[in-house]
Amino acid sequence: MDQEDSRAEPPSGDETPRPDMPSRFIRHASLRQLQILEAIVRLGSFTRAAEELFLTQPTVSMQIKKLSETVGAPLFMPAGRNVEPTEAGREVYRAARTLMDALVDLEIRLADLKGLKRGRFRLGVITTAKYFAPEILGAFCEAYPGIDVSLKVSNRHRVIERMSNHEDDLYIFGEPDTIGLPVEATYLAPNPLIIVARADHPLVGASNIPLERIVQERFILREPGSGVRDTITRLFGEHGLKPNVRMELGSNEAIKHAIIAGLGISILSLHSLNLDAGAGRLSMLNVAGFPIQRDWYLVHPKGRELSLIARTFLAFAVEHQVNIQETLARTHAALCQSGPCN
Numbered sequence: 001m002d003q004e005d006s007r008a009e010p011p012s013g014d015e016t017p018r019p020d021m022p023s024r025f026i027r028h029a030s031l032r033q034l035q036i037l038e039a040i041v042r043l044g045s046f047t048r049a050a051e052e053l054f055l056t057q058p059t060v061s062m063q064i065k066k067l068s069e070t071v072g073a074p075l076f077m078p079a080g081r082n083v084e085p086t087e088a089g090r091e092v093y094r095a096a097r098t099l100m101d102a103l104v105d106l107e108i109r110l111a112d113l114k115g116l117k118r119g120r121f122r123l124g125v126i127t128t129a130k131y132f133a134p135e136i137l138g139a140f141c142e143a144y145p146g147i148d149v150s151l152k153v154s155n156r157h158r159v160i161e162r163m164s165n166h167e168d169d170l171y172i173f174g175e176p177d178t179i180g181l182p183v184e185a186t187y188l189a190p191n192p193l194i195i196v197a198r199a200d201h202p203l204v205g206a207s208n209i210p211l212e213r214i215v216q217e218r219f220i221l222r223e224p225g226s227g228v229r230d231t232i233t234r235l236f237g238e239h240g241l242k243p244n245v246r247m248e249l250g251s252n253e254a255i256k257h258a259i260i261a262g263l264g265i266s267i268l269s270l271h272s273l274n275l276d277a278g279a280g281r282l283s284m285l286n287v288a289g290f291p292i293q294r295d296w297y298l299v300h301p302k303g304r305e306l307s308l309i310a311r312t313f314l315a316f317a318v319e320h321q322v323n324i325q326e327t328l329a330r331t332h333a334a335l336c337q338s339g340p341c342n
Contacts, residue, residue: 028070031103033063034096037075040064041093042165044082067092097165104166105305117146119309124152124159124168126227128191128252129296131271132324133172136317143316147309156227163301169310171299174227182302188317189324192291193228194284194335196256196273197265204283211239214287218246218264220255231292232267256282274331284335 039049040060050060068075075089085093107120121140125133130153137149152159152168160179163171176185195214203209203217215236221243222229236243246264249255252272259266260281270291273282298314300306306314 033067038096120148122168125172128269129172173299185297185299188296189321191294192270199283209287215241219243220247220264220266
């Protein structure tokens with residue numbers, strides 16, 4: 001029998017020939033290595049990637065070293081205090097993103113097959129939304145106990161980055177038209193911004209305080225990249241004013257403590273005072289143009305298919321907005337006990 005006759009017969013009928021498999025990658029690379037590479041490229045740092053993935057930095061370095069050996073070329077090069085991908089690293093990154101997006105789509109389809117009995121739901125929110133998002137998630141878990149949920153809280157810039165990488169199912173945002181990505185947004189709840197001072201501040205009880213007066217006060221603001229800070233900077237700029245920023249802090253809790261310590265006043269979302277309304281130590285100032293009426297939206301990338309669980313949560317959260325508004329009304333009343341409020 002000659003060599004040609006000894007070959008296996010090609011598949012017939014409806015069978016599809018198997019494509020050539022990238023055997024080297026299949027044998028030596030792993031999904032975990034690709035996940036690590038994707039995180040390093042996105043975050044620009046081995047350390048930050050390790051923190052995000054709950055790995056040690058030596059583990060991250062070792063896995064990238066193994067992947068680099070499989071590829072046969074370096075994947076990263078130093079860029080100041082960070083790293084950036086080499087040409088080979090960018091190619092692997094693009095392939096990793098394609099593969100991860102395909103796996104996310106597969107996860108959605110498999111979750112739909114299971115219905116609402118089992119599954120996972122991931123919610124990404126900007127920092128201020130953490131004051132009411134757990135309440136919605138808690139009620140959702142009571143209604144659907146088989147669903148595992150996760151909540152990722154970060155500043156606006158980081159959550160936009162998560163959305164662009166499809167890391168979560170839904171996101172809670174203010175001002176979705178300024179995200180810079182094509183998105184679909186569903187109204188969720190109001191998000192009024194107020195000016196807060198210590199309860200014994202001289203301006204507590206005054207009515208219709210002009211912006212020109214309030215700008216003379218010492219302000220405590222969130223770090224650059226915060227949605228609230230961007231709004232305030234824009235508002236004062238429209239009136240030709242610039243706030244006297246005494247301090248920048250990375251959380252609303254730290255800002256509230258600084259106000260109570262007498263370090264200045266601040267502009268906060270009313271949601272951030274829901275839990276204790278400042279426990280009698282904070283008051284809302286009656287300032288012209290305040291509260292600034294903003295809104296919260298449930299957002300996801302435009303054209304991206306939502307899983308059955310995500311669609312169910314979206315409808316559930318919209319129905320929950322009455323509870324959110326009632327909580328805001330109680331907080332507003334508590335902050336207005338010292339005098340007239342907006």
